[in-house]
Amino acid sequence: MDPTIALFLAQDGVTNGAIYALLALSLVLVFTITRVIFIPQGEFVAYGALTLAAFERGVLPQTAWLALLLGAAAFLDDLIRLPDRRSPRRVLAALAGDVGFPAAVLAAAWWAAPRHLGPLAEVPLTLAMVASLGPFLYRLVFRPLAEAPVLVLLIAAVGVHLALVGLGLVFFGAEGFRTAPFSTAVIEAGPATITGQSLWVLGVTGGLILALWAFFGHTLTGKALRATAVNRLGARLVGIPTAAAGRIAFVLAAFIGALSGVLIAPVTTVFYDTGFLTGLKGFVAAIIGGLVSFPLAAAAAVLVGLVEAFASFWASSFKEVVVFTIIIPVLLWRSLRSGPAEDEE
Amino acid sequence: MSEPLFALRDLSVAYGKIEAVRRVSLEIGVGRIVTVVGANGAGKTTLLNAAMGILPAQGEIRFQGRPVGGLSIERRVAGGIALVAEKRELFTTLSVEDNLRLGAYTRPRGERVADALEEVYALFPRLKERRRQMSGTMSGGERQMLAMGRALMARPKLLMLDEPSLGLAPRIVKEILRLVSDLRRTGVGILLVEQNARAALRIADYGYVMETGAVTLQGPAETLARDPRVIESYLGFSDRAA
Numbered sequence: 001m002d003p004t005i006a007l008f009l010a011q012d013g014v015t016n017g018a019i020y021a022l023l024a025l026s027l028v029l030v031f032t033i034t035r036v037i038f039i040p041q042g043e044f045v046a047y048g049a050l051t052l053a054a055f056e057r058g059v060l061p062q063t064a065w066l067a068l069l070l071g072a073a074a075f076l077d078d079l080i081r082l083p084d085r086r087s088p089r090r091v092l093a094a095l096a097g098d099v100g101f102p103a104a105v106l107a108a109a110w111w112a113a114p115r116h117l118g119p120l121a122e123v124p125l126t127l128a129m130v131a132s133l134g135p136f137l138y139r140l141v142f143r144p145l146a147e148a149p150v151l152v153l154l155i156a157a158v159g160v161h162l163a164l165v166g167l168g169l170v171f172f173g174a175e176g177f178r179t180a181p182f183s184t185a186v187i188e189a190g191p192a193t194i195t196g197q198s199l200w201v202l203g204v205t206g207g208l209i210l211a212l213w214a215f216f217g218h219t220l221t222g223k224a225l226r227a228t229a230v231n232r233l234g235a236r237l238v239g240i241p242t243a244a245a246g247r248i249a250f251v252l253a254a255f256i257g258a259l260s261g262v263l264i265a266p267v268t269t270v271f272y273d274t275g276f277l278t279g280l281k282g283f284v285a286a287i288i289g290g291l292v293s294f295p296l297a298a299a300a301a302v303l304v305g306l307v308e309a310f311a312s313f314w315a316s317s318f319k320e321v322v323v324f325t326i327i328i329p330v331l332l333w334r335s336l337r338s339g340p341a342e343d344e345e
Numbered sequence: 346m347s348e349p350l351f352a353l354r355d356l357s358v359a360y361g362k363i364e365a366v367r368r369v370s371l372e373i374g375v376g377r378i379v380t381v382v383g384a385n386g387a388g389k390t391t392l393l394n395a396a397m398g399i400l401p402a403q404g405e406i407r408f409q410g411r412p413v414g415g416l417s418i419e420r421r422v423a424g425g426i427a428l429v430a431e432k433r434e435l436f437t438t439l440s441v442e443d444n445l446r447l448g449a450y451t452r453p454r455g456e457r458v459a460d461a462l463e464e465v466y467a468l469f470p471r472l473k474e475r476r477r478q479m480s481g482t483m484s485g486g487e488r489q490m491l492a493m494g495r496a497l498m499a500r501p502k503l504l505m506l507d508e509p510s511l512g513l514a515p516r517i518v519k520e521i522l523r524l525v526s527d528l529r530r531t532g533v534g535i536l537l538v539e540q541n542a543r544a545a546l547r548i549a550d551y552g553y554v555m556e557t558g559a560v561t562l563q564g565p566a567e568t569l570a571r572d573p574r575v576i577e578s579y580l581g582f583s584d585r586a587a
Contacts, residue, residue, distance in 0.1 A: 220446065227436040227447050233399070234434035238495060239422035239451035 001313065007192040009309040015198040015267070017305020018205035019045075022260045023282025024289065024297040025212065026253035031291045032229035033249040035150050036142055039157040042279020043164040044254050047130045048261020049270035050168065053177035055122040060113040062171035063129045067102040070136035074098045077140060098136070105129055119182060127258050134254025135247045142250075143243055161276065168272035176274075181266035201263045208256065209298065225249065229292075281308070281323060288330050348410045350375045350534040351396075351426075351503045356404035358388075358395045365391040367558045368404070373503065373534045378525065380566065382542035382579060383555035389538040390431055392555070393505050396536075397421060397428040408503065423451040427501035431508045433492040437481030441472055444480050444491055448498030458498075465494040468524065486517035493524070504528065505536040510544060522548050542579035546570040554579070 023041055030038040047063055054061035075098035079091070105128045112121055141156055148156075183196030216222040228235040228245040236242055264270065264278075285304050289297030304323060311322040349372040358366040366388045373379045381389050395402035398418045406414040413421055436444050445465060449458045466473035469490045475483065480491055489509055496504060506525065510518040518541065525535060526548040539545035546552055552569040554562040562574065569575050 220450070223439065223443050223447060224450060226439060227443075230436045230438050231434050233430065234436055235447075236399075236418045237397070237422065237428055237430060237434055238448050239419045239499065240447070241417075241419045 004191050005313070009313055010306065011192065011194060011198055013306035013309030014302060015201045015305070016264075016308060017302035018201050019260045019264055019278070020282045020285050020304050021298040021301035022205055022208065022256050023279055024285035024301045025209070025294060026256045027279075027283055027286040028289060028291055028294055028297050030249050030253045031286070033225060034138070034142060034146070034153075034246045036153045036157055037150070037291075038253060039154070039279065039283075040137075040161040040164050040275075041253060041257055041282065042275030042277070043161060043168065044130055044133070044257025044275070045261040045264065045278050046168055046270055046272060046275030047133070047164070048126055048258035049179070049265035049274075050172040050177060050261075050272065051126045051129060051258075052119075052122060052262050052265055053179050053270070054172065055109075055113060055126065056116075056179050058114050058116055060110055061126070061129065063126075063133075064102070064106040064109045066167065066171070067129050067132045067136070068099070068106050070133060070140065071098040071102040074136045074139040081144075102129075102132055105132070123262055126262060127255060130258035130261070131251060131255035134250035134252075134257075137254075138247055138250035143246060146243070146246070165273050165276065168275075172272050174272065176269040176271040177265070178269045179265040197266055201267075204259065204263060208259070212252075221248070277320065281305075284324060284327050287327055290334065348407070349373060350377075350409065351536070352405075352407045353392075353396060354405040354407070356392070356395060356402050356406065358391050358400055358402045365558055366395065366402070369555070369558075369560050371536075371553055371560070371563075373536055375502075375534055376529050376532045377551065378529055378535045378537060378549045380537040380539060380545040380549035380552045381555055382539055382545055382552060382575075384579075385540060386557075387555040388558040389555055390507055391558075393428060393430075393507050393536070393538055396505065397426065399428075419451070422499055422501075425500070425502035426505070427496035427499055427503070428505045429489075429492045429496045429507060429509065431511060433488050435480045435488060435491060435495070437479070439480060440477050441480050441483070441491055442476040444495050445472070445476075445498050448495035449500075451499055461498050461500065465497055468497070468527075469494050485512050486514070486521070489513065489517075489521055490524075493521075497528075501533060503534045503536065505538070507538050508540060509537070510539060510541045518544060542575070543570070546575075 023045070026041055027038055030036055051061040051063045075094055078094050078098070105125060109125050109129070112125060137160060141160055142153065145153055145156055181197045182200050185196035187194040216226055224235070224240045225245050225248060228240055228242055232242060235245070261270070281304050282301065285301035286297045288300035304326065307326060308319060308323050312319045315322065351373045352371070354370050355368045356366060356370070357364060357368055369392060371379065371381070381392065383389055391400065394400045396406060398416065398421050402414070405412060408424065408426060413424065413426070416424070436447065445462055446458060449461055452458065471487055472490055472494055475487065480488070483491065493506070493509070509521050509525065513521065522544055525537060528535060537545055537549060546566045546569055549566040552563065552566045553560050554569065554575060562569065562572065564572070570580070
């Protein structure tokens, strides 16, 4: 291997690693706040990429219908489950959030899809559609199970994953898609060639991590979320509604997933089931961070990306195996260090 | 006679078939300290958790003349009930000041949190010294102070304290109980649950004795402290913290 190839692989690894970092952060976020090991995180990536691809072909993405359907179900669920919300104002507010928002996005997408308005209009619509799936799934699937053990939550997460992959096949077909890059610029830096798209990925990832850092470090809502993650009972005792905290965690996770999908759509061909493997790599990084540490998970994600890139050069058919093998020594080390009884608080 | 600040009537709590609390009734007036004493496992913590809404219970819970038994924990906190739990339940990876600020989470957004913060710092100067420290790194006494300070940030009208002396050195216990006694002057009603019956009865106005889930004795604190049955069961040993 010469330095040019090594630099190319490193660039590839860091770019993918940035995406895995975003996924790992979402997984840690969702787990610490709701105890859900969120297997379908990768599906948001596939949905994000394929929704944008549908816009590019001038087709109305079916994701909009799914969001509206889930929203309507969440609204009905609210009416039945929460009797103290039956004041007219609350019902109207729930109606606006659960049905009004996805309906507005659907209408906008309907209008925009055949007009080829370009990424400036299509990316926000994609993000709005996919991000709204997160809180609706939380409300319909995970909030009713809020007190259930981690294992039950995990099984529910697997169920959501299977449903979303199946729906993905119906919505987008078995064909893979790749979207136009945001930037075709190529920067020559000595022996390395840096593509504009990787700069986009790194820039957006960096920006998002900074925004998350500011949110969790410097706003009351962000601190309330951290408090919920550290001590759920303590959070309830100061009056933080843990259901709202869960909803925010799922909004963020779905948004970050969709954004990752939009970012990788121009560099990889995305199929309806691509998300699972991508999500699992983020998961490996999250596990290395013990499912609780954000900085450790982000650093591990870059490592996963690099290992993957170099493995695909040296042993391309074992690429995935090599990546997932990283997890074994980490698990061994963790279990030797902390002992067995750590599964339930 | 006007209605008390807080009242439990025939409250029962069951874990499966085991009744941990059986038909307990008690009352707390504004600015009063009421204590529930009893041995380990008598159901004292269960009683407080049920009053706060952490555990489902049967019977009536009234606060400021209204039934609150059907409200969520969050609504009870917003209404003015606060619980300092036995395990303190602090946000260990957040700073002392962030813990306190989150204590005011249910207060209206426009209200000046800084005022409440200064009041708590005046009560617990130690917390001000350590305000940037991670709360998980503090000593047991400081954690108890932080848990109490965090509860006071919500400006509660009823403060429930679960074993504030647990695991603390006798000198710190004295300091904490003196603070509890001072809080009475702010008009807050206090429900103090303690194994350290001697110390609790010394600062309380009224007391209840719980045994295996039920109230077996009650009366003004001085009377209880002189009752031979209480002396024999709970005050027989010299000042033993918890």
